[in-house]
Amino acid sequence: MASITIRNLDDKSKARLKMRAAKHNRSIEEEALAILREAVTEEEPITGDLVAFTRECFAGVEPFKIELPRRRLEEPPIFTFH
Numbered sequence: 001m002a003s004i005t006i007r008n009l010d011d012k013s014k015a016r017l018k019m020r021a022a023k024h025n026r027s028i029e030e031e032a033l034a035i036l037r038e039a040v041t042e043e044e045p046i047t048g049d050l051v052a053f054t055r056e057c058f059a060g061v062e063p064f065k066i067e068l069p070r071r072r073l074e075e076p077p078i079f080t081f082h
Helices: 011-023 028-041 050-057
Strands: none
Touching: 011 028
């Protein structure tokens, strides 16, 4: 397993990291590791062609057809003008 050193971390950021770690009942090192893991595992934002992206997401999904009942009007609508 690798280790890293963070240099030049300003006091305000260190204090905020310390408070965040306390909130999650973790050490500062554990909190920094959790933040890094979350940052590098997030999916990339959707960019580019939305149609191509949608096709890629639904590739392999069987198409289906929904039968809609026919609309029937018992009596035609009456329009009045005043």
